[in-house]
Amino acid sequence: xxxxxxxxxxxxxxxxxxxxxxxxxxxxxxxxxxxxxxxxxxxxxxxxxxxxxxxxxxxxxxxxxxxxxxxxxxxxxxxxxxxxxxxxxxxxxxxxxxxxxxxxxxxxxxxxxxxxxxxxxxxxxxxxxxxxxxxxxxxxxxxxxxxxxxxxxxxxxxxxxxxxxxxxxxxxxxxxxxxxxxxxxxxxxxxxxxxxxxxxxxxxxxxxxxxxxxxxx
Amino acid sequence: xxxxxxxxxxxxxxxxxxxxxxxxxxxxxxxxxxxxxxxxxxxxxxxxxxxxxxxxxxxxxxxxxxxxxxxxxxxxxxxxxxxxxxxxxxxxxxxxxxxxxxxxxxxxxxxxxxxxxxxxxxxxxxxxxxxxxxxxxxxxxxxxxxxxxxxxxxxxxxxxxxxxxxxxxxxxxxxxxxxxxxxxxxxxxxxxxxxxxxxxxxxxxxxxxxxxxxxxxxxxxxxxxxxxxxxxxxxxxxxxxxxxxxxxxxxxxxxxxxxxxxxxxxxxxxxxxxxxxxxxxxxxxxxxxxxxxxxxxxxxxxxxxxxxxxxxxxxxxxxxxxxxxxxxxxxxxxxxxxxxxxxxxxxxxxxxxxxxxxxxxxxxxxxxxxxxxxxxxxxxxxxxxxxxxxxxxxxxxxxxxxxxxxxxxxxxxxxxxxxxxxxxxxxxxxxxxxxxxxxxxxxxxxxxxxxxxxxxxxxxxxxxxxxxx
Numbered sequence: 086x087x088x089x090x091x092x093x094x095x096x097x098x099x100x101x102x103x104x105x106x107x108x109x110x111x112x113x114x115x116x117x118x119x120x121x122x123x124x125x126x127x128x129x130x131x132x133x134x135x136x137x138x139x140x141x142x143x144x145x146x147x148x149x150x151x152x153x154x155x156x157x158x159x160x161x162x163x164x165x166x167x168x169x170x171x172x173x174x175x176x177x178x179x180x181x182x183x184x185x186x187x188x189x190x191x192x193x194x195x196x197x198x199x200x201x202x203x204x205x206x207x208x209x210x211x212x213x214x215x216x217x218x219x220x221x222x223x224x225x226x227x228x229x230x231x232x233x234x235x236x237x238x239x240x241x242x243x244x245x246x247x248x249x250x251x252x253x254x255x256x257x258x259x260x261x262x263x264x265x266x267x268x269x270x271x272x273x274x275x276x277x278x279x280x281x282x283x284x285x286x287x288x289x290x291x292x293x294x295x296x297x298x299x300x301x302x
Numbered sequence: 303x304x305x306x307x308x309x310x311x312x313x314x315x316x317x318x319x320x321x322x323x324x325x326x327x328x329x330x331x332x333x334x335x336x337x338x339x340x341x342x343x344x345x346x347x348x349x350x351x352x353x354x355x356x357x358x359x360x361x362x363x364x365x366x367x368x369x370x371x372x373x374x375x376x377x378x379x380x381x382x383x384x385x386x387x388x389x390x391x392x393x394x395x396x397x398x399x400x401x402x403x404x405x406x407x408x409x410x411x412x413x414x415x416x417x418x419x420x421x422x423x424x425x426x427x428x429x430x431x432x433x434x435x436x437x438x439x440x441x442x443x444x445x446x447x448x449x450x451x452x453x454x455x456x457x458x459x460x461x462x463x464x465x466x467x468x469x470x471x472x473x474x475x476x477x478x479x480x481x482x483x484x485x486x487x488x489x490x491x492x493x494x495x496x497x498x499x500x501x502x503x504x505x506x507x508x509x510x511x512x513x514x515x516x517x518x519x520x521x522x523x524x525x526x527x528x529x530x531x532x533x534x535x536x537x538x539x540x541x542x543x544x545x546x547x548x549x550x551x552x553x554x555x556x557x558x559x560x561x562x563x564x565x566x567x568x569x570x571x572x573x574x575x576x577x578x579x580x581x582x583x584x585x586x587x588x589x590x591x592x593x594x595x596x597x598x599x600x601x602x603x604x605x606x607x608x609x610x611x612x613x614x615x616x617x618x619x620x621x622x623x624x625x626x627x628x629x630x631x632x633x634x635x636x637x638x639x640x641x642x643x644x645x646x647x648x649x650x651x652x653x654x655x656x657x658x659x660x661x662x663x664x665x666x667x668x669x670x671x672x673x674x675x676x677x678x679x680x681x682x683x684x685x686x687x688x689x690x691x692x693x694x695x696x697x698x699x700x701x702x703x704x705x706x707x708x709x710x711x712x713x714x715x716x717x718x719x720x721x722x723x724x725x726x727x728x729x730x731x732x733x734x735x736x737x738x739x740x741x742x743x744x745x746x747x748x749x750x751x752x753x754x755x756x757x758x759x760x761x762x763x764x765x766x767x768x769x770x771x
C-alpha cells in the first residue's frame with residue numbers, strides 16, 4: 086500500500102509542476118482535476134487491513150467536489166470571460182519551472198528535519214505536501230489572471246489536504262467534509278466575482294491589483 | 303440552545319432570498335438580531351451547557367465576543383432601516399449574507415474544537431466577501447478580490463497551523479480545546495511552535511495585523527459603513543478569539559513567553575504601519591481602516607503583555623467594537639449623503655448636517671481613545687501593562703504611534719467637519735434610525751468609560767483567567 090501512496094504523492098507534485106509550466110488556462114483546470122483525482126484515490130491506500138467507510142466518504146467527497154464540481158464551476162467562469170491563456174506571467178514559464186524545482190528540493194530538505202510522531206504512512210507524504218503547497222503559492226503569486234490565481238489557491242489546498250491524510254485519526258470526518266465544502270464555496274464565490282469583474286472591466290483586474298497584492302506577501 | 307442560536311439566522315438567510323419587499327427584509331433582519339440579542343443576554347445570567355460532545359460550548363471569553371457580535375448586528379439592523387430609505391439597490395443579497403455571517407460568527411465564538419473554529423472563521427470570510435462588493439463598481443470588486451485572495455491564503459496557512467497542532471497533539475487524538483488543555487504536557491513543543499507561527503500568521507491575516515493588512519484599507523474603504531462595522535468590530539475579533547485560544551494552549555505548555563514575544567512584535571508592527579500611512583490618507587473610511595489596524599495591534603499587544611494588559615485587551619474588544627460603530631456608521635452616513643468619503647469632496651459637514659458633524663467629532667474622539675470614551679481606559683490599561691513590566695521604550699513607542707494616529711485622523715475629520723463647503727448640497731433631513739444607532743453606541747461607549755457595571759467586570763475577570771490559561 087505504501088508504494089501506491091508514494092506513487093500518488095509523486096504524481097501530485099508532478100502535476101503541480103506541470104500546472105506551473107502550462108500556458109492555457111483550460112489546460113491548467115484539467116490538470117488540476119487530474120491532480121484532485123489522484124488525491125481522491127489516496128485515502129483508498131491508507132489502511133492496509135481493508136477499507137473503512139470513512140476512507141470511502143473522504144475519497145468520494147474529494148473526487149466529486151474537486152474533480153467534478155470545482156473544474157465545472159471554473160470552466161463555467163471561463164466561458165463568460167474572454168480569455169483563454171495566461172498573458173504575461175510575472176516570471177516566464179521556464180524560470181517558473183526552475184523555481185518550482187528549487188522549491189521541491191527545499192521542501193524535501195526541510196522535511197528531513199521534521200519528524201512526524203507515530204509511524205508515518207509514507208515518508209514522501211510530508212515533503213510532497215509541502216512542495217505542493219509551495220508550488221500552489223508560486224502559481225498564485227506569479228500569475229496575473231484571476232482564474233489562474235484561484236487555481237494556485239486550489240493547488241495549495243490540495244497540498245494541505247495531502248497533509249491531512251497523515252492525520253487521519255485526529256480530525257473527525259464531519260470537520261474534513263466541512264473543510265471540503267468550504268473550499269467548494271470559496272471557488273464558487275471566486276468564480277462569481279471573476280464574472281462580475283469581467284462585466285465591469287471587460288478583462289480581469291487581477292493584473293491591475295497585482296502590485297498592491299504583492300505587499301501582502 | 304447554542305445550536306438554535308446558530309441555526310435561526312442561517313434559516314432566515316434562506317427566507318430572505320424569497321421574494322418580499324425591501325421593508326419586510328429589513329424588519330426580519332431586525333427581528334432576528336433582536337432575538338439573537340435577547341438569547342445572548344439570557345446567557346449573562348446562566349451559561350448554557352456544552353452541546354455536540356463539547357464541540358460547541360460557551361465560556362466567559364466566548365460570551366464577550368458573542369455579546370459584541372449580537373450588539374453590533376442589532377445596531378446595524380436599526381441603522382439599515384434608515385439607510386435603505388434612501389438607497390435604490392435591493393437589500394436581498396446584503397441581508398442574506400449578513401444573516402449567514404451572523405450564524406457563522408456565532409459558531410466561531412462557541413467553537414471549542416480548533417478544526418471547527420477554523421471552519422467557522424473561513425466560512426465567515428466567504429460570506430463577508432460578497433458584502434464588500436455591494437456597490438459593484440470597479441474599485442469595490444477589486445477590493446473584494448484582494449480581500450478574498452489575501453484572506454484565503456491567510457486562512458489556508460491557519461489550516462496548515464491547525465494540522466501542525468494536530469501533529470503536536472498526536473497523543474491527545476483530538477483537537478478539542480478542553481482535552482488539549484488537560485493533556486497539555488504530552489504536546490510536542492517543536493510542532494506546537496511551528497503551529498503557533500502558522501496560526502498567528504493565518505488568523506493575523508484575517509484580523510488585518512501588519513504586515514498582512516493590505517486588504518483592509520481597500521475593503522473598508524469600498525464597502526458600506528454597515529459592512530465595515532461588522533468586519534472591523536466582529537469578523538476580525540473572531541480571529542482574535544482564535545489567537546486567545548492559541549494563547550491558552552501556549553500557557554499550559556510553557557510556551558507563553560515565546561507566544562508573548564511574537565504577539566508583542568506583531569502588535570508593535572501593527573501600530574507602526576498605520577502611523578506611517580495615515581498622514582498621507584485623504585479618504586475618511588480608509589483612515590478609519592488604518593485606525594482599525596492600530597486597534598487590532600493594541601489587542602494583540604495587550605494579550606502579549608499579560609497581566610493587566612489582558613484585561614485591557616478584552617475590555618478593548620468591546621470598546622473597539624462600539625467605537626467602530628460610531629466611526630464607520632457615521633462615515634457610511636456621510637458617504638450616502640455626499641456620494642463620496644474623500645476629504646476633497648466632502649467639507650463643512652457640520653454646517654449642513656449638524657448632527658452627523660457632531661457624530662464625526664465623537665468618532666474621532668472614540669477612535670483615537672480620548673476621555674470620556676471607554677477606549678481611553680482600555681488603551682491606558684494596555685499602556686499600563688507595558689509600564690508595570692518596565693518596558694518603558696515600548697510604552698513610549700506606543701504613545702508615539704497613538705499620537706501620530708490622532709494627528710492623522712484628526713486632520714481628515716476636522717477638515718471634513720469644519721472645512722468650507724465646496725458646493726451647496728441638496729438639503730436632506732437627518733435620518734432617525736441611522737442617528738439613533740450611532741447615539742446608542744456613543745452613550746454605551748461613554749457609559750462604560752465612566753462606570754463599569756459589576757456583571758461586566760465579573761465576566762471580564764473570568765475571561766482574563768481563561769485567557770491566561
